[in-house]
Amino acid sequence: MKTVTLDVNGKVFCLDVPDGELLIETLRDRLGFLGTKYSCLEGDCGVCTVLADGKNVLSCLMLTVEAEGRKITTIEGLGQKDLHPIQQAFIDEGAVQCGFCTPGMILASKSLLDAHPSPTQDEVVHALDGNLCRCTGYVRIVNAVLSAARKMKKTP
Amino acid sequence: MKTTSPVGKSVPRIDARQKVAGEATYVFDLKLPGMLVGKMLRSPHAHARIVKIDTSKAEKLPGVRAVVTAEDTPKIKFGSNEFFFPYTVDQFPLEFEKVRYIGDEVAAVAAIDEETAQKALSLIDVHYEILPAVFSSVEAMKPGAPAIHTAMNNIGVMMPTCFGDPDRALKESDYVREDVFYLQSAAHAALEPHVSIGQYELSTDRITLWSSTQAPFKIREAMAKTLKMQEADVRVIKLNVGGGFGGKLEMFPMDFCACLLSKKSGGLPVKMMCNREEVFSFTRRKHPMIYKLKSGVKKDGTVTAITGEVIADGGAYCSYGPTVIAAAIMRFMMVYKFKNIRLFGSRVYTNNPISGAIRGFGGVQSGFAIESHMDMLARGIGMDPVEFRLKNATDPNMTTVNKMILSSNGLKDCIRKAAEISGWKEKYGVKKETAPGVFRGIGIGIAADVMGSKMYKSHESAGSIIKVEEDGSVYLFTGAADTGQGSDTAMAQIAAHELGVAYERVRIKAADTEITPFDTGSFASRVTFISGNATKNAATDAKRQILEVVAQELKLDIQGLDIKDEQVVARESGRALLSFDQAVILCYSFNYGRLIIGRGNYNPKTTPVDFRTGEGNISGSYGFEAQIAEVEVNTKTGQVKVLKMYDVHDIGYPINPASVHGQIEGSIVMGLGYTLYEDLKFKEGRVVNPLFSKYRIPRSTEMIPIESVFIETNDPQGPFGAKGMGEASLLPTAAAIANAIHDAVGIQIKDLPITPQKILAALKDNENKT
Numbered sequence: 001m002k003t004v005t006l007d008v009n010g011k012v013f014c015l016d017v018p019d020g021e022l023l024i025e026t027l028r029d030r031l032g033f034l035g036t037k038y039s040c041l042e043g044d045c046g047v048c049t050v051l052a053d054g055k056n057v058l059s060c061l062m063l064t065v066e067a068e069g070r071k072i073t074t075i076e077g078l079g080q081k082d083l084h085p086i087q088q089a090f091i092d093e094g095a096v097q098c099g100f101c102t103p104g105m106i107l108a109s110k111s112l113l114d115a116h117p118s119p120t121q122d123e124v125v126h127a128l129d130g131n132l133c134r135c136t137g138y139v140r141i142v143n144a145v146l147s148a149a150r151k152m153k154k155t156p
Numbered sequence: 157m158k159t160t161s162p163v164g165k166s167v168p169r170i171d172a173r174q175k176v177a178g179e180a181t182y183v184f185d186l187k188l189p190g191m192l193v194g195k196m197l198r199s200p201h202a203h204a205r206i207v208k209i210d211t212s213k214a215e216k217l218p219g220v221r222a223v224v225t226a227e228d229t230p231k232i233k234f235g236s237n238e239f240f241f242p243y244t245v246d247q248f249p250l251e252f253e254k255v256r257y258i259g260d261e262v263a264a265v266a267a268i269d270e271e272t273a274q275k276a277l278s279l280i281d282v283h284y285e286i287l288p289a290v291f292s293s294v295e296a297m298k299p300g301a302p303a304i305h306t307a308m309n310n311i312g313v314m315m316p317t318c319f320g321d322p323d324r325a326l327k328e329s330d331y332v333r334e335d336v337f338y339l340q341s342a343a344h345a346a347l348e349p350h351v352s353i354g355q356y357e358l359s360t361d362r363i364t365l366w367s368s369t370q371a372p373f374k375i376r377e378a379m380a381k382t383l384k385m386q387e388a389d390v391r392v393i394k395l396n397v398g399g400g401f402g403g404k405l406e407m408f409p410m411d412f413c414a415c416l417l418s419k420k421s422g423g424l425p426v427k428m429m430c431n432r433e434e435v436f437s438f439t440r441r442k443h444p445m446i447y448k449l450k451s452g453v454k455k456d457g458t459v460t461a462i463t464g465e466v467i468a469d470g471g472a473y474c475s476y477g478p479t480v481i482a483a484a485i486m487r488f489m490m491v492y493k494f495k496n497i498r499l500f501g502s503r504v505y506t507n508n509p510i511s512g513a514i515r516g517f518g519g520v521q522s523g524f525a526i527e528s529h530m531d532m533l534a535r536g537i538g539m540d541p542v543e544f545r546l547k548n549a550t551d552p553n554m555t556t557v558n559k560m561i562l563s564s565n566g567l568k569d570c571i572r573k574a575a576e577i578s579g580w581k582e583k584y585g586v587k588k589e590t591a592p593g594v595f596r597g598i599g600i601g602i603a604a605d606v607m608g609s610k611m612y613k614s615h616e617s618a619g620s621i622i623k624v625e626e627d628g629s630v631y632l633f634t635g636a637a638d639t640g641q642g643s644d645t646a647m648a649q650i651a652a653h654e655l656g657v658a659y660e661r662v663r664i665k666a667a668d669t670e671i672t673p674f675d676t677g678s679f680a681s682r683v684t685f686i687s688g689n690a691t692k693n694a695a696t697d698a699k700r701q702i703l704e705v706v707a708q709e710l711k712l713d714i715q716g717l718d719i720k721d722e723q724v725v726a727r728e729s730g731r732a733l734l735s736f737d738q739a740v741i742l743c744y745s746f747n748y749g750r751l752i753i754g755r756g757n758y759n760p761k762t763t764p765v766d767f768r769t770g771e772g773n774i775s776g777s778y779g780f781e782a783q784i785a786e787v788e789v790n791t792k793t794g795q796v797k798v799l800k801m802y803d804v805h806d807i808g809y810p811i812n813p814a815s816v817h818g819q820i821e822g823s824i825v826m827g828l829g830y831t832l833y834e835d836l837k838f839k840e841g842r843v844v845n846p847l848f849s850k851y852r853i854p855r856s857t858e859m860i861p862i863e864s865v866f867i868e869t870n871d872p873q874g875p876f877g878a879k880g881m882g883e884a885s886l887l888p889t890a891a892a893i894a895n896a897i898h899d900a901v902g903i904q905i906k907d908l909p910i911t912p913q914k915i916l917a918a919l920k921d922n923e924n925k926t
């Protein structure tokens with residue numbers, strides 16, 4: 001057991017967790033951030049993506065103790081009442097089908113757009129390579145990210 | 157004012173906001189007070205007799221709340237095509253005599269946590285007597301092969317089909333050829349794993365099951381039967397479902413055991429969830445299939461006859477075997493107006509994991525076999541493949557030899573349009589080397605699909621209820637199961653349009669067997685067509701009830717009234733008489749007190765398939781499409797790159813164009829994976845690649861440009877002319893790519909997936925021949 005102080009979506013939590021506990025477990029089971037899904041727990045699907053200091057990480061591969069001192073953002077932290085432009089673009093472009101990949105996909109996109117505000121299609125496609133989606137064939141997801149990038153540039 | 161006619165528009169999905177905000181709840185997310193963790197004990201052997209199961213040690217483990225085996229069950233078998241094919245009912249929820257595949261369920265435990273549950277499994281002693289096993293469909297059919305069930309030669313389902321005089325027609329042909337096609341198994345790979353929570357209520361003897369399912373009512377039926385309960389005492393609830401693709405269309409032993417364990421542990425809820433490896437290994441998979449085809453053609457391109465055999469490796473139990481075989485064989489006649497046809501379909505038991513439904517049922521396999529074969533026939537007589545298909549494709553308003561009634565049929569328009577937008581004429585047959593050793597080619601595949609199929613019950617009805625509350629809110633209750641394809645949205649659009657209100661008014665409550673009307677489930681591309689019609693009828697009924705009150709109050713003839721754009725209007729003049737809200741308030745007012753509850757149902761005019769002949773009009777309507785692939789083949793590496801797919805689809809009428817395009821894109825990319833690399837591999841009955849790192853599904857970097865065009869045939873039976881379309885786009889993809897590869901480098905690959913190794917080997921073969 002270890003006591004960790006976690007910063008999730010701007011809120012600070014102080015928790016006792018086993019050394020081996022995964023961030024995904026802490027987020028879902030202890031803190032109730034159920035927006036973060038998982039599909040493989042092996043680092044293969046990207047479904048469990050969250051942001052750590054703004055960069056996309058796989059919460060099934062990260063230990064909770066490693067998350068200490070980093071700012072963790074889950075989909076709940078991106079926007080629920082007021083949606084982030086990426087979330088809105090996913091709706092507008094029809095990029096959401098079953099929605100199971102969506103939170104991870106949106107956070108991976110956020111990480112990309114924060115680093116590269118005007119990515120090319122190729123850059124988007126490469127940035128999302130670790131995030132699987134079985135429903136959409138990716139076409140509308142990539143369109144959504146590109147469209148969000150355009151909108152975010154217009155309204156900084 | 158907001159537009160009130162959402163039909164035909166790409167309105168945002170009704171569930172999209174919650175999904176992008178992370179607030180959409182899946183059964184995966186559900187936690188109930190006191191919830192236990194359930195786990196299944198599965199057979200490690202492919203075929204064995206169960207001599208003895210001893211659970212005493214597991215029961216004594218602290219933290220274990222319940223252990224169940226078949227002895228705790230009424231020992232009743234279930235199957236998925238039970239109504240018409242009682243002989244395919246072959247699986248016990250927990251086996252006790254024999255296990256027939258690696259993964260067969262023999263016991264289950266519920267414990268306070270995962271670790272304890274896992275430990276308990278290891279403490280259950282099962283004494284097996286190992287039996288000889290068989291892993292190939294061809295071997296399994298041979299005399300003397302191990303008998304897996306009682307079916308002769310292990311053939312669980314057969315479907316002999318013969319129309320016309322194929323032998324004579326073959327003799328009269330100018331060109332005859334024989335081909336054998338091999339299709340591999342594949343996984344659905346929906347991202348939400350299979351998961352369910354069962355809870356038993358001791359005081360009432362009732363159970364509730366929350367399940368990530370495509371067919372809540374079907375689970376209810378199987379659950380009630382196998383637990384020997386009334387259907388009324390089994391409630392199945394669906395929440396958001398993280399993808400299905402046919403893999404969540406049945407009751408699984410885990411669903412059954414979640415409920416049984418809950419009963420045994422005093423009513424605590426039990427959650428059962430597969431990990432990724434279990435999803436790959438123990439749920440359902442695509443039928444590996446073999447097609448042996450021999451067909452003839454006249455010089456003018458008319459196909460004279462098609463004959464052959466279709467053999468499917470069904471694995472250990474029957475599942476949706478009959479549907480798969482029927483879908484595989486009937487596909488031939490939906491697409492081409494064959495007069496002389498003889499096909500013998502066999503679904504064979506083996507000791508592999510259970511093959512079942514997967515997007516397209518057997519249609520994907522057939523799509524590859526037929527469409528590759530047709531291209532080779534066309535080439536045999538030197539005819540352009542597009543011309544060849546136009547010559548033989550089915551027409552509107554025709555009845556096929558096996559009595560399918562194709563009313564609206566845009567197949568030929570699809571073919572023409574696909575040829576046009578792809579630049580077929582300029583590209584086909586033109587040798588084009590884009591880089592040293594890299595060649596371009598173009599290929600076509602066409603397909604047809606059903607909108608539902610009468611395989612499950614004597615009827616195929618779906619129902620809807622619409623209630624309009626005093627404050628004007630509109631609730632739609634449907635049993636249709638949206639698994640991500642967007643049917644909730646389509647239903648809401650249909651309801652809003654028909655009721656004359658804004659789409660935003662409609663809230664949907666979908667798929668709770670205790671609350672929503674019956675619906676057979678999300679499969680066979682049936683929801684838009686069947687449940688859509690039911691919803692339309694419910695909205696018409698609700699509207700009539702409102703207009704009755706308005707007519708009475710205003711002393712007008714109801715025939716002259718309508719609701720449009722949120723207003724009650726005079727039909728002729730279009731003059732607004734009062735707003736929808738006012739009309740509803742009037743209904744609920746002192747003088748009337750009329751609650752508005754509309755009801756609708758729809759049962760397509762179909763007939764079941766006669767498995768002795770292959771006759772039957774299984775669907776109320778049929779959808780069609782043509783796909784053209786452009787590829788680049790690297791003759792040095794064997795790599796195939798799909799440059800672009802053109803998809804032209806007769807969807808009747810698109811209720812939500814963006815959703816339809818989304819379905820098509822998703823299908824094509826799924827098809828691309830199946831064509832080029834997806835391959836669920838087995839060794840002695842064990843899945844050897846049950847991980848995303850070993851079973852590759854398409855990634856964003858493999859996304860391809862897709863040009864998708866609709867042909868609107870306005871189906872006379874469809875709601876607003878719409879047809880279903882969740883599956884069709886997957887059917888011709890593999891053949892279109894394979895045919896394009898032939899156009900590029902002159903080799904026809906007849907076994908999927910088309911790997912670089914196969915390309916290189918075929919190229920070498922070709923070289924040696926010339």
Ligand code: FES
Pocket residue numbers: 037038039040041042043044045046047048049058059060061
């Ligand atoms: S759950 Fe698949 S990568 Fe984390």
Ligand code: FES
Pocket residue numbers: 095096097098099100101102132133134135136347398399640
């Ligand atoms: S929307 Fe279903 S997996 Fe991406």
